[in-house]
Amino acid sequence: MRAVKQAAAAAGFDLCGIAAAVPGEEDARLQEWLARGYHGDMKYMERRKDVRELLPGCKSVIALGVNYYVHAGHDSDPAKPRVSRYAWGEDYHRVLGRMLHDLEARLGEAFPGESFLACCDTKPVLEKAWAERAGIGWVGKNGCLISQQYGSWVFLAVLLTTAALEADAPHPDRCGTCERCLHSCPTDAFVAPKVIDARKCIPYLTIEQWKPIPKDLKTAPWAFGCDVCQDVCPWNRKAKDSGRKEFAPRPGQDHPDLAQWVRMKGPEYRETYGDTALSRPGRRGLARNALAVLREQGLDDETRKLALKDASALVRKQAQL
Ligand code: B12
Numbered sequence: 512m513r514a515v516k517q518a519a520a521a522a523g524f525d526l527c528g529i530a531a532a533v534p535g536e537e538d539a540r541l542q543e544w545l546a547r548g549y550h551g552d553m554k555y556m557e558r559r560k561d562v563r564e565l566l567p568g569c570k571s572v573i574a575l576g577v578n579y580y581v582h583a584g585h586d587s588d589p590a591k592p593r594v595s596r597y598a599w600g601e602d603y604h605r606v607l608g609r610m611l612h613d614l615e616a617r618l619g620e621a622f623p624g625e626s627f628l629a630c631c632d633t634k635p636v637l638e639k640a641w642a643e644r645a646g647i648g649w650v651g652k653n654g655c656l657i658s659q660q661y662g663s664w665v666f667l668a669v670l671l672t673t674a675a676l677e678a679d680a681p682h683p684d685r686c687g688t689c690e691r692c693l694h695s696c697p698t699d700a701f702v703a704p705k706v707i708d709a710r711k712c713i714p715y716l717t718i719e720q721w722k723p724i725p726k727d728l729k730t731a732p733w734a735f736g737c738d739v740c741q742d743v744c745p746w747n748r749k750a751k752d753s754g755r756k757e758f759a760p761r762p763g764q765d766h767p768d769l770a771q772w773v774r775m776k777g778p779e780y781r782e783t784y785g786d787t788a789l790s791r792p793g794r795r796g797l798a799r800n801a802l803a804v805l806r807e808q809g810l811d812d813e814t815r816k817l818a819l820k821d822a823s824a825l826v827r828k829q830a831q832l
Pocket of ligand 1: 537540541544553556595597631632633635636637638639640650653654655656657663664665666667668703704705706707709712714715719736737740
């Protein structure tokens with residue numbers, strides 16, 4: 512559907528595909544994933560819905576992708592504390608939210624009388640599965656949506672609509688026999704190709720849960736998220752710089768000062784990270800993550816003492832591990 516793709520490109524999206532809003536195999540796979548408890552404390556995963564319940568009369572799903580790769584790259588020093596690439600700049604929910612708003616306005620004019628509902632993590636929708644069905648990439652063995660053009664450094668969003676749009680063909684799987692990602696995971700989180708036990712995945716431990724990080728799960732040097740299974744992916748050798756300044760690393764946001772994360776108080780935290788993805792786990796979450804890395808790399812007495820006196824039980828408990 513050319514009009515939709517042109518509008519998506521004009522709104523800033525790099526990838527756009529269309530799928531018919533009918534249920535697929537992914538719902539059964541999600542149920543199995545949940546039944547095995549792989550979602551851990553992410554209770555919101557139990558509320559995923561048929562898109563037709565979210566938008567009554569929904570006929571099509573417009574899947575969208577934005578390349579977030581910037582050439583800056585992590586320092587080659589393996590001991591330097593790291594923040595995952597997706598969180599180096601402005602929070603992607605804000606950036607994609609603006610683009611979705613723009614696209615909705617354009618499509619509202621092109622398809623009068625039709626309804627639209629924008630989702631970017633904000634609604635209970637399986638964005639990767641829709642992206643694969645709409646042909647913009649495939650779910651790789653590393654559990655990420657991989658685009659043949661951009662690799663896996665793409666953010667996803669979907670726009671549900673009541674408009675009956677011509678669907679694209681699903682994307683074929685192009686991982687072949689490669690299994691680099693499966694063998695590279697620092698915490699052995701893959702139970703099978705494409706299937707992650709989130710409870711062991713560093714992004715879950717450092718972003719999505721609010722308990723101390725267990726001693727046996729070594730997160731260093733990752734202080735927020737993790738990119739290992741994407742860094743080793745051959746499809747990411749082709750990554751192209753998006754040229755988007757919103758995703759370029761802010762000072763210290765790629766390699767943070769961990770002692771500072773432990774020292775930092777609420778106002779400074781909000782001022783520095785309030786409009787970034789690092790706002791998700793809160794100040795306490797970042798201090799916990801910092802302590803987990805410092806535990807492995809060397810925690811000085813002053814920082815430990817400060818953490819043991821912290822107002823947050825989470826931070827104190829992490830410092831005791
Ligand atoms: C929950 C969640 C997480 C969890 C769980 C990860 C996961 N793989 O599901 C945690 C916290 C661990 C996480 C981590 C990350 N996340 Co996340 N996350 C989500 C969220 C909110 C839901 C994903 C989901 O539905 N998972 C549930 C499982 C059941 O779904 P699934 O991964 O699709 O897995 C099934 C398929 O692989 C399927 N399957 C498909 N085909 C086949 C074939 C066979 C034979 C089999 C057996 C299975 C199978 O079966 C699996 C179930 O067993 C989405 C946003 C959204 N609303 O969709 C973002 C999202 C997936 N995350 C995103 C990002 C950026 C990340 C990180 C890269 C962040 C980081 N660097 O730290 C990591 C990547 C980790 C990884 N390797 O996947 C992006 C991914 C973009 C992309 N290109 O894929 C998303 C889409 C957010 C966005 N809007 O851009 N995330």
